[in-house]
Amino acid sequence: MSKKRKTPEELRSHRWYGVSDLRSFGHRSRTAQMGYSRADYAGKPVIAIVNTWSDINPCHSHFRTRAEEIKRGVWQAGGFPIEMPAISLSENFQKPTTMLYRNLLAMETEELLRSYPADGAVLMGGCDKTTPALMMGAISMNLPVVFFPAGAMLRGDWRGTTLGSGSDAWKYWAELRAGNISQSEWTEIENGIARSPGTCMTMGTAATMMSAVEALGFSLPGASSLPAVDSRSAQMATLAGRRIVEMVWEDLKPSDILSPAAVDNAITTVLALGGSTNAVIHLIAMARRAGIGIGLDRFDELSRRVPVLANLRPAGKYLMEDFCYAGGLQAFLNVLSPLLNLDCLTITGNPLRESIAGRSVHNADVIRTLENPFAPSGGLAILRGNLAPAGAVMKPIAAEPHLLHHAGPAIVFDGCVDMMARIDDPDLDVNADSVLVLRNAGPKGGPGMPEWGQLPIPKKLLEQGVRDMLRISDARMSGTSYGACVLHVAPESFVGGPLALLEEGDIVELDVTKRTLNMRVSDADLAQRRAAWRPAAAVYPRGYGALFSTHIQQANEGCDFDFLEGTAPIPDPEIH
Ligand code: FES
DSSP states (O other), rough: OOOOOGGGSTTTTTTHHHHOOHHHHHHHHHHHHHTOHHHHHTTTTEEEEEOOOOOOOOGGGTHHHHHHHHHHHHHHHEEEEEEOOOEEOOOTTTTSHHHHHHHHHHHHHHHHHHHHOOOOEEEEEOOOTTHHHHHHHHHHOOOOOOEEOBBBBEEEEEEEEEEETTTHHHHHHHHHTTTSOOOOHHHHHHSSOOOOOBOOOSSSSSHHHHHHHHHTSSSTTTGSSOOOOOOOHHHHHHHHHHHHHHHHHHHHOHHHHHHHHHHHHHHHHHHHHTTTTTTHHHHHHHHHHTTTOOOHHHHHHHHOOOOOOBBBTTSSSSSSHHHHTHHHHHHHHHHHHHGOTOOOOOOTBBBBHHTTTTTSSSTTTTBBSSSSSBBBBBEEEEEETTEEEEEEEOGGSOGGGGGGGGEEEEEEEHHHHHHHHHHHTTTTOOTTTTTEEEEESSSTTSSSSOOOOOOOOOOHHHHHTTTOEEEEESOOOTTTTTSEEEEEEEOGGGTTTTTGGGGGTTEEEEETTTTEEOOOOHHHHHHHHHHOOOOOOOOOHHHHHHHHHHHHHOOOTSBBBTTOOOOOOOOOOOOO
C-alpha cells in the first residue's frame, strides 16, 4: 500500500505540543517539568506504551524491563515514548474472573489513547484477557499500534517430568483426589510448575491469543512464540519501539490491517494450533469492533477443513518453548499457508506472505504437516440444538473420543456453590455415563462467565479410574483445560436459555459429527417448564458490575458491551 507520509504538523500530538496557545504552553511547560527539553519531543510521534505490568501479575513481571526496551526503540527511531499503565487482569488472582474486566481494559485502552496526545501505541499484554482487551480498545481508537506479546514462561519441571501450566495442575489435582500422589509430591509440583516470568506455556488462552494477534498482523513476525525470558524477546521489544514510529509516519492503522480475510487467518491459526475455546469469544469481539460481523458459523465452517498441526498441550504433548525451538508461529504459518490469505497486510507494511516465506520447521513432531497432521480436524466444533439454539462450543480433540457421541442422564448444578457442595457427595447418583451440567455461569449469570466449564469429576468416579465425562455449561473453560466440555451454551440459563429448563435425569445427547446438542424433552414439556421459570435477581446492585450486567452481550456475540461495538466515529477531544 502506498499512503502519503505524515508531516509533523499532521501528527495528532501536534495539537497538544506544536501550536502556540495557552494550552500548549501548559503541555510544554509540564513536559519540561518531567525533565524533557523541546528537542526530545518537538515534531516527533508520541508513542503511548500501554503497559499492563502489575506486582500481582506474574505473567507480566518482566514488563518493566520490556517497557524500557521498547522506549529505547522509540528513541532510536525518533519518537517520544510515554509509558501508560493500564489495569493488569492477572488471570490467576483476579476474582470472580478476569473476563468481568476484559471490557474495562478495552475501554481504558481506547480512552487512554483518545484523551492523551498519542500518535501511535505499543500494547503490552499476554495474560489471557489482556490481549483481546488491548486490541479491542486499539481497534476502536484506530491509531497505529504494535502488539507486544509477553511470551510464555519456561517449561515446568517435577523430578525431570515436564509440567504444563494449568493442564498438569488439573491432572495432578485429580491424581491427588484419587489418592495416587501424596500431599508432599503435590507441594513439589506447586514449586516446579511456574519457573519464570511469562504467560502459561501450554497452548492456553494466552498463547492462543498472542498467536492469533500475530496471525492477524498486529505483532512483529515471530514475537508471540519467544519465551518471555529469551533475550530475543528483549530485542523484539526494541524493534517494536522502532517500528511503531515508522507506522505513525506511514499512517498504518488497524483499519488498514483488519479485514475479513485477516480474521479468517486468525481463526484458521487458532484451529490449526488446537487453541483455546476462549478465542471464539475474543475474535468475534475484536472483529465486531472493526465492523466485521463474524459469528460462530464461520468458526465451524473453517473447523471442518482446517487440520490441527500443532502437537501442543493441552491436546498434545509439547509446550510453547518447544514450539519456539521448532520454528515458532512463522514456520507454523508457512506450513499452514495453503489455507491462509497471504495477501493480508501486517504491521510490517508488507503482506503476510513476505514474513513467513522460507521459515522452516526444525521439529516435525511439534509442528506437523498438512499431510501428517496431529488431527485431521477437531480444533473446535460449534454445536446447536434445543439445549443451545444460539450455539455452544467444544474442543473435540481435547475430549476422550467415546464421549463425542454420547447420551446420558443430566446431573444439574444450579451454580458453582451448589456444584462444590455436591460433586463429591458419596450419595450423588452419578456414574461415568452421567452428564454433568452447570448453569448460572454465563456472561450475566456468573457474572462474567467464569472458567468453571471443566467441572471436576466426582471423587468416587476418579477412584474408579474415570478421567473424562461429558460436561455442559454456559461457562467458559481455561484454555489449558481439557475434557469433553461443552461450553458457552447460548442463550445462557440466567436469561432463560433452555439450559435453565433442564431437569435432573433428563437425557442429554451430544453428536459432534452432526454438531448437535439436545435434551430429550418434548416441546410441550419445555413450554410448560418455561411458563414456570422465573429470572433470578441481578447479582450486582450498583457499580461496574451493574453496568456489566446491563450491557454485556451473549457468548455467541463476543461478550462485548452493546455500546462499545461497531465503528461509529467518536470525535477527538477539543483542546481548550
Ligand atoms: Fe497469565 Fe495463564 S495466568 S497467562
